[in-house]
Amino acid sequence: MDQTTLANARIPAATYRLQFNAAFRFQDAERIVPYLDALGVSDVYASPFFKARAGSMHGYDIVDHNLLNPEIGSSEDFDSYCETLRRHGMGQILDFVPNHMCIEGGGNxxxxxxxxxxxxxxxxxxxxxxxxxxxxxxxxxxxxxxxxxxxxxxxxxxxxxxxxxxxxxxxxxxxxxxxxxxxxxxxxxxxxxxxxxxxxxxxxxxxxxxxxxxxxxxxxxxxxxxxxxxxxxxxxxxxxxxxxxxxxxxxxxxxxxxxxxxxxxxxxxxxxxxxxxxxxxxxxxxxxxxxxxxxxxxxxxxxxxFDINELGAIRMENHQVFEETHRLLLELVREGKVTGLRIDHADGLYDPTDYFRRLQRACFLQTRLALLPAAAGEQEAPDNEKGFAEGILELYDEMISVSPQSKPFYIICEKILGKSERLPEDWRVYGSTGYEFANAVTGLLVDTGNSREFDGIYARFIQERPNFAEIAYQKKKQVMRFSMGGEINTLGHYLNTLSESNRHTRDFTLGSLIKALTEVIAHFPVYRTYTATRKVADRDRQYIEYAVAKAKRRNPAMSESIFTFIEDVLLLRFHDSTGREEQEQWIDFVMKFQQLTGPVMAKGLEDTAFYVYNRLVSLNEVGGTPERFGIPLEAFHGQNIERTKSNPTAMLTTSTHDTKRSEDVRARICVLSEAPALWHDCLRRWSRMNLGRKVAVHGVRVPDRNEEYLLYQTIVGTWPAHDPLGAIQRPFVERLKEYTLKAMREAKVNTSWINPDALHEEAALHFVETILRDVPSNSFLADLRRTIPGIIRCGLLNSLSQTLLKAASPGIPDFYQGTELWDFSLVDPDNRRPVDFEIRAAMLKELQAAERERGARALVRELLETMDDGRVKLYLTWKLLSHRREHRTVFELGKYLPLEVHGPQSDNVCAFERYNDDKTLIAVAPRFFTRLAAQSRGLLLGADVWEDTRLVIPFESTGRLYRNILTGERLVTSLWEGKTSFPLAAVLADFPVALLETFEEE
CATH class of the missing domain: 3.30.1590.10 (Maltooligosyl trehalose synthase, domain 2)
Known part of the structure; x- marks a missing residue:
């Protein structure tokens, strides 16, 4: 593994997330390194592998940061695995957990x-x-x-x-x-x-x-x-x-x-x-x-x-805690076994900005100390290490004073960004883990023009007109009352202590302060602010003023002066009489407040409201905005342009261990947005067919209309793409039942984790079981099988476009384990099921051999005829990642130019150019395939579909040669209405998406 240079980190070309646990160990990872290398992956992105609670399936419940998890393998197993990575020129990004540890079970x-x-x-x-x-x-x-x-x-x-x-x-x-x-x-x-x-x-x-x-x-x-x-x-x-x-x-x-x-x-x-x-x-x-x-x-x-009792937060702001928890990690950095870091739940830290400063400094020191034997001689280095370390840190501090945003080690952070929110500029990270990209690409696949129709369909089916903002507000308050009341009470008492020190605020009652504080948090528009000194950033000031203003309007009966006091404290508007010690208490209160707003937002929004507001659930994703029905093409381009300028090497993801639905499930559900009439008819028929399968509980038929609406979307999104026997397999039904139970409890409407209603739950699970029973009398199942093939096919094509956009957009594409084939997983633990890497490795070898023997053009036609088996997605992933690895500069540093499309299907294409002085690439990703299907007699390719739709290539001469990387076809630019262009019928003649590159005839 390469060591970092003085100022530049080792940047991955593409990452692949692996979930380590007792069922997937270091030895298993070592066996698949050659496959990942052949796929085009440059870096393994590893889930936490330090010692966790016995039986942990994810590794976030760490009990000792300075030991490898023995359930995953021994130190010898780990060293062998890392050596295999090194031999293949691959790096390893580690998911590190600085916010909490597992305190349950006696293992810590x-x-x-x-x-x-x-x-x-x-x-x-x-x-x-x-x-x-x-x-x-x-x-x-x-x-x-x-x-x-x-x-x-x-x-x-x-x-x-x-x-x-x-x-x-x-x-x-x-x-x-x-x-x-x-x-x-x-x-x-x-x-x-x-x-x-x-x-x-x-x-x-x-x-x-x-x-x-x-x-x-x-x-x-x-x-x-x-x-x-x-x-x-x-x-x-x-x-x-x-x-x-x-x-x-x-x-x-x-x-x-x-x-x-x-x-x-x-x-x-x-x-x-x-x-x-x-x-x-x-x-x-x-x-x-x-x-x-x-x-x-x-x-x-x-x-x-959050509200998980067995995970106790640690005080990372304490420098001794930092040193103790990072000892083994920094050893691995020094040894080159960890070449990048993903920091989990940065918003939980007391001072994330300071944490990232210290982490970059520590990693820089270790990567430079790793060069000591070469610099000072094998015998001399250990004796002089302390002196070398001091010199290295002086060099680092000097470098930072000249360039404050220098980032010598590749670090990304898990951070959920709200609408129009950007990462704090003083965080020394390369960007976030990519939730915002996942939501942007999903939004791009949603037909925004059908928003009002979907509002009506949803409202009529559930027999009420839900308001997402109101649901989110109520659910955040519910979480503060029933899950995090202790934290709210503690913060309220702290605020009460602060109020007692001033004669103008001492009469505020404890109860009123807690209520006002709850209201402000419930209206907070982002996960948290980042005040750590006496200066409040303008951005944070706007968020606080917005939340306080909303809370005031919501509670006209409460004294406005209470909200003004809270605003003064959060904005650090000290009074003339506020002494130095009291000022420090205000700052401490603000920082503890900031640690609380994030968990409330996450639990109230992602883990509750997202299971209640089900209009189009592909939009209910971590960091998503379900109330916004997709995004315009211009907004997608705008985000890519912004990333090119600010975080060109941030991570891009479409599936993670945290996503509510896998990328392929979301891509398929997005198809429904294109066909509101079809969806409305399906709902009407299916609900009528299944009415008799509902059981009355407490005088109400179960599942309720909203739960039923979610269930039908879930079935459509997860139905197996390839079912040659025409039979519902038992594991599929069990997975749906497990998901239904989790979704109902997360929604906290008819049941919950704290107060489960066994009768309601059993009735709902019985409904799932009966509507999916594969018997001749099941009219719903028969109707579903007639309806869903077209949706499935368009969803698969959506997934191909999504894969191309991830690989070609500014940023580092990340692939969650197993998603190089079709993956129709739901929220964890469903998305942590074992992955069959042997099948994937064998498929890749066959594809590579087939391309050599028959050529790409013949191969892709065959893959499209057998799309259900997933090889087409594997092929696309391999071709894209291989090309990225060979031409890293244009992908990482190249400029981004949205391209115009003219003609009858102009709205059905997202196209852009990536270019630098040496190379030009053009990505072409269609969308809204149900519209295209209406034009087509077959594979949604060529002139039948695209007619005279053309892709305009600005600043390019006519007669310029391009090659389609995916099919090997050659294309020549031509003049059309005074503009250099390609006919999309030619660009997409043999494959649904395209990546074109300039080349010269030999």
Whole structure:
């Protein structure tokens, strides 16, 4: 793998996302490296592979940033895999998780240490725990909302079990394991001491040692102790106590049995509530308070990833935390085994701007230190490394002072951008992971002219006229009330404290402040702002003023002065009397506010509103705007032009592990936008046919009309493209049922994750099962099979256009695992199903051989005749990525020019030119294939479809030779109405999309 140069990162040509887990290990990845290389991929884009919770399917639940995940493979497996990448000249971009860790199950040593040592733990500042929370009973404690029922019920059911292991005591709750503070061992060790005296005389050395241990325990400093010397003493002595206790039990059978019997007594007897008093007393003295999982809504006092209790946020703003969590990562960067980074959930960080500054600086240092042996000699380098490091960092700082936006390492960030929102200019990253491109290309495939018709179809079917903005507002408030109430309450109390310091704001009540704060967040137009100093950016100021103004208008009965106070704080409009310390508190409040708005937006919008507003669900994508019915062609070109100027090497994606639907599902659903009459007729027929299959629950037929509307779109979008037996396979039905259940719970209308309605859910799943039952009497299934082939074909053609646009647009194309063939996956976990790479590798070899033997033109005709098998998409992907790799400069640095199309089908084409001094490329991607199908008698190619539609090539002479990279055909520009052009009938004579390049006759 190449090392970075002094100022320039190693930029990938194309990336391929791999999902590592126990079913896909380093050895599996190593085996497919030759295939990915042959496909044209330059860099593997790896899911997190540091040690995660046992059984993790995605790797985001990390328990140790400095260990490889043993379920994925050993360090030797990893090294072998990386060496294979190096031999093929490929890099590796790692998905890194800086915001949170998994704290569930007892596998996180830092979290266990915190639970054993409280606020004085050496990891006390590692996690974002509020040790002085609103609920005073939790002072110096941490609430663990993990129990499946009320604490007392769980305790008296015997579900909390004390154990003695290797000299230490623990509490077990199913798969969870919690340490007992050594300071509280004494009640267990001293229970029934008189009984011990009958087994061992008081002068027995074992008896004496036990009493000595109890005495040592009594001298341990408390877990609230902050004096460094006493903290060090407790850490040292508690481990000595554990060792002495374990040795005593190994050496003395009577002592071991005595302790085991005490443990049994502490664990109580089910049916005898008083028998649990001892265990209850022990638990009351721990750092943690075990509680019913529902208490997280109001009382949780550690920051989480969104509302997921088992993912605890870490304080990356703490430089020690940064150093500890990046140690292994930076080693891999230094060794060249990681050549780029994707930073997960940057919006969750306290100060993303500062984080990216530190990360670039650290990566620069490691890539330069990697050159030390060559620069200083093998023997000299280790001794002089510290001096070299200081010199390298001085060089870096000097470079940054001259060019503040220098980015020596390829880093991209997961960032969801709102309408017209751009990445903060001071982030030292190469761009985002590409959600905005996915939504732009999807929007391009939507027929915007049919927006009003679709509004009417949707409203009539569900029998109401939904407003997306209102749904989003209500769902964000719902999330703040039922999922993140604890965070809102904490922030409200913080704001109340700030208000008390000024006589003009001290009369605001806590309740009114929390309500006003909730309203402002509910109206926030973007995921977050990025204030970190006393200066608020103009862009952030506009967002805050907008949200406050909307909140004011929405709540005329509330005092306007409360909203003005919140606006003053968020905009840091300090009063003359605001002292320095209070100003720092305001800034801290703003930064904590910023960490909260993102999760509320994500949970309220993506994970709730997107499952409620179902007008055309291909638009309900991460970072999408479902209320906007597609985008004009000019807007797509405008985004590409802007990316060329600002982030030409940002990632472009169409499917990810987070997308609600795969690229091919969205491309097919977009076809419906072209045919509102067809869709309306289908809905009318299908709902009538399936009415008798609905079951009444609570007096209402299930599924409700909105759920039914979503289901029909989902079936259309995911129906298998190739079903030669004409039969619905069981896995397809099960996948739809799993998705339906998740969609209903996410919508939080008739059921939810917190309060599942089993009757409603069972009735809805029964409906899915029955309407897809493959029996002769199922008229719906018969009608679906008659209707869907045309939609499928147009959807596949949409997918080919989408693939071309991704590969040719400004940016770095990313391919999610398996999507080089047709992939009709839904939201996770459906999109994490195993991928058959052997089939793909074999297909690619066959395609390459066939092209050599028969030529591209004959091959593509065959591929179009058998589109259902997906080889046509694999062929297109291979040809595009291979060409990108061979001609990187024009794709990465070339200018972008939208091209005009004239003629009867001019609206059906997106075309643009990429060019630099040496080369010109033209991409031609048709759309709205149902219109073209009306013109065609066959494959949607040639003059039957395109008639006299022409592609205008400005600044080009007539008689210029071009070659179609996909078919090998040669084309010559000609003059048409005074303009140099190509007839689209010739450009698209043999294949539905085209990539043309200039060339000279040999």
């Amino acid at each position: 040593p830092r979290w266990l240490d915190l639970l054993e040592n409280g606020p004085s733990s050496i990891h006390g500042n590692f996690f974002d725990v509020d040790w002085s929370p609103v609920k005073k009973e939790l002072t110096d404690k941490v609430l663990i909302p993990v129990l499946g029922d009320q604490y007392g019920t769980v305790l008296e059911n015997g579900e909390l079990v004390l154990s003695f292991e290797d000299g230490a005591f623990f509490i077990h709750y199913y798969g969870h394991r919690f340490p007992i503070i050594p300071k509280t061992y004494s009640p267990v060790l001293t229970l029934r001491l008189s009984e011990l005296g009958r087994l061992l005389p008081p002068d027995h050395e074992g008896h004496q040692e036990l009493l000595s241990i109890v005495t040592a325990i009594s001298h341990l400093p408390f877990y609230t102790e902050r004096d460094p010397a006493l903290v060090q003493e407790r850490y040292r002595e508690k481990e000595v106590i554990k060792q002495r206790l374990w040795k005593l039990c190994r050496d003395n059978w009577a002592i071991k049995e005595f302790i085991n019997e005490n443990v049994r007594i502490f664990n109580g007897e089910k049916g005898n509530p008083r028998s649990f008093d001892l265990l209850d007393g022990l638990l009351r003295n721990q750092v943690y308070r075990l509680a019913h999982w529902r208490t997280a809504t109001d009382e949780i006092n550690y920051r989480r990833f």
